[in-house]
Amino acid sequence: MHRILLGTLIVGMSGCKGGLNLFSVQDDLELGQQLRDEIASDPVAYPTLERADAPEAYAALDAITGRVLAANGIDLRDELAWEFRIIDDDTVVNAFAAPGGYVWIYTGLIRTLDNEDSFAGVIAHEIGHADGRHSTEALTRVYGLGILLDVVLGNNGAGALAGDIAEGLAGLEFSRANERDADERSVTYLCDTPYAADSVAMFFEDLGESNGPTFLSTHPAPANRVEDVRQLAVDEGCSTELSGLTDFQTLRDSLP
Numbered sequence: 001m002h003r004i005l006l007g008t009l010i011v012g013m014s015g016c017k018g019g020l021n022l023f024s025v026q027d028d029l030e031l032g033q034q035l036r037d038e039i040a041s042d043p044v045a046y047p048t049l050e051r052a053d054a055p056e057a058y059a060a061l062d063a064i065t066g067r068v069l070a071a072n073g074i075d076l077r078d079e080l081a082w083e084f085r086i087i088d089d090d091t092v093v094n095a096f097a098a099p100g101g102y103v104w105i106y107t108g109l110i111r112t113l114d115n116e117d118s119f120a121g122v123i124a125h126e127i128g129h130a131d132g133r134h135s136t137e138a139l140t141r142v143y144g145l146g147i148l149l150d151v152v153l154g155n156n157g158a159g160a161l162a163g164d165i166a167e168g169l170a171g172l173e174f175s176r177a178n179e180r181d182a183d184e185r186s187v188t189y190l191c192d193t194p195y196a197a198d199s200v201a202m203f204f205e206d207l208g209e210s211n212g213p214t215f216l217s218t219h220p221a222p223a224n225r226v227e228d229v230r231q232l233a234v235d236e237g238c239s240t241e242l243s244g245l246t247d248f249q250t251l252r253d254s255l256p
């Protein structure tokens with residue numbers, strides 16, 4: 001009887017933000033690590049570009065992510081892993097984040113853009129999802145807290161569960177509230193970098209001109225997204241001058 005009640009309680013809580021209190025930042029890291037390993041072992045679903053095979057591209061990516069991660073305002077900067085990987089699939093215009101600061105970017109998204117600030121905008125947005133623990137929240141909504149804890153604790157069937165979760169990770173949909181939060185976080189972070197603070201607005205405008213990007217189905221747009229981002233940058237007194245940096249060109253030109 002007690003066990004049933006407890007199960008009901010956990011399932012009941014898992015749909016709301018309160019469930020996050022039962023899942024620690026350390027759990028985010030554990031879960032993210034397992035999902036990272038599952039993704040690395042599934043080159044058919046996720047043809048990851050290895051660092052050794054594209055050192056120049058990764059050096060350029062590291063330069064960009066490093067500038068964003070050096071910014072003030074990232075709550076869990078010192079706690080999360082902050083590992084970025086490129087998935088070699090030009091047909092997918094998407095990026096996604098696992099709990100714990102693990103982020104993947106498709107070559108299809110990189111090839112869609114031509115401006116470093118626009119790319120820094122989407123990187124800051126994905127960092128915002130991890131920093132705001134939105135990935136944990138979204139996974140809890142889909143799978144329930146009990147299953148996520150089973151994976152973290154290595155309970156029966158944890159390996160298969162981790163595989164299932166990894167398979168769906170690129171298609172995991174955030175709530176509009178989380179999208180708004182990731183947009184706002186991106187402005188706060190970028191305000192303290194050489195990049196234009198409202199870069200994510202430019203990213204969404206650039207995406208709008210490409211054909212049916214997956215990104216917009218997994219990152220549903222809050223109302224007035226572009227206008228709100230631009231206004232927030234003004235309200236926070238941030239620079240919206242383009243950086244003029246060229247690491248992104250190096251990244252895109254050195255893709256295989």
Ligand SMILES: [Zn+2]
Nearest residue numbers: 174179182219
């Ligand atoms: Zn998003």
